Amino acid sequence: MKVNRLTIWGVEGIGEISANDQLGDVIADICRQEPNGPLLDNDVLVVTQKIVSKAEGRLVPIDASDPLSHKQLVEQEAVRIVRRRGDLIITETKHGFICANSGIDLSNIERGYAALLPIDSDKSARRIRDIIRVKHGVNVGVIVSDTFGRPWRKGLTDVAIGIAGVAGVVDLRGTPDSLGRIMQVTEVAVADELASAAELVMGKSSGIPVAVIRGVDADWFRDSKISELVRPPQEDLFR
């Protein structure tokens, strides 16, 4: 299971993305011109939710001068309000994600618009993966990432909200530890860790919405879906 060496870089030169842009083509084409060179089999591509939402036409108009306009949208996109304090609303989305403001975001979006999460973020990831596989001949894993807060800890980290071709969770239950004993529970959320690693080369203000991770364990490439990472309510102690 061991991975030896990872290299991670942000893909520069991806311009503004508009509705109906085919992200798989855009990314594969840009990577061919990039100093880091073209995509290779078993690269993992991490693509931020924002450009996915833009490509899928998920921008909706809001009244930027009226905070209520944003708030109504947040409630409309939620299946449940989990917590509320002042302007902060923690919601559960249709996908089962628990996050601030139903994942709706205003930064890096033209004023007067808000970006909603993709309707089916696994499908978004799969579409990018399929285009790159079929039209560009390269077999990559794709993670659609978003920036979430966490309880108990300060600061935001990027997590996976849609995956295709790369594991969400790698189950090391029952693998012997280095002393040869059977381990009890070690399910590692590798897709979230890959999303977090990618964020380190993106930055929030640098406008780099795609990162490539090379060197990921070949065993982690398989069919997958984001539900691997979403804890069912009945197992959850904190909602």
Next chain:
Amino acid sequence: MKVNRLTIWGVEGIGEISANDQLGDVIADICRQEPNGPLLDNDVLVVTQKIVSKAEGRLVPIDASDPLSHKQLVEQEAVRIVRRRGDLIITETKHGFICANSGIDLSNIERGYAALLPIDSDKSARRIRDIIRVKHGVNVGVIVSDTFGRPWRKGLTDVAIGIAGVAGVVDLRGTPDSLGRIMQVTEVAVADELASAAELVMGKSSGIPVAVIRGVDADWFRDSKISELVRPPQEDLFR
């Protein structure tokens, strides 16, 4: 603020660690013999809690045949029980971490012993950093990492539990976004993201307890402490 390219590798060949081993020396020495070459200024070293606890003599005997023995230790190390379900106990530790079993762990530990968290995990990180700086002449950031679960999401990720010389949170509040507008809130938990990235090259069963991350943004190297990442109870909506 942009980082262009990160390289991450696991440091191989670190043997069993015993009480009073000086980790800074052990790691710097091993890296000099490693194919990846010696540590350089502005590398980030991620060191798993387990070897830190071993080096600091934080192994305590338990009765491996009696589950109660482990449970008593968990309660003793907790300042508060946050949730309990069956055998699972979520506690708040003296450091302010909220995690399963007060961070006490039995894997990769000799049977009959349990590893407690370091008493002061920032000090643990600082000691490693200082030894490498003073005795080996290299200025690295150090993160002591541990594997925590999260509410709402399945799978574990590695997070920082002690830091020295590298930022916990990078505050991008007020930085213009790529459309030139001032962003509202983007505090990125870079130390947690670095810990997660490092976990990808460690694996749980491969016995690689140290990773090096090269290429981290030079601006992120500064004095730091783990309290940057610990949300004060009064700000927290989920305890």
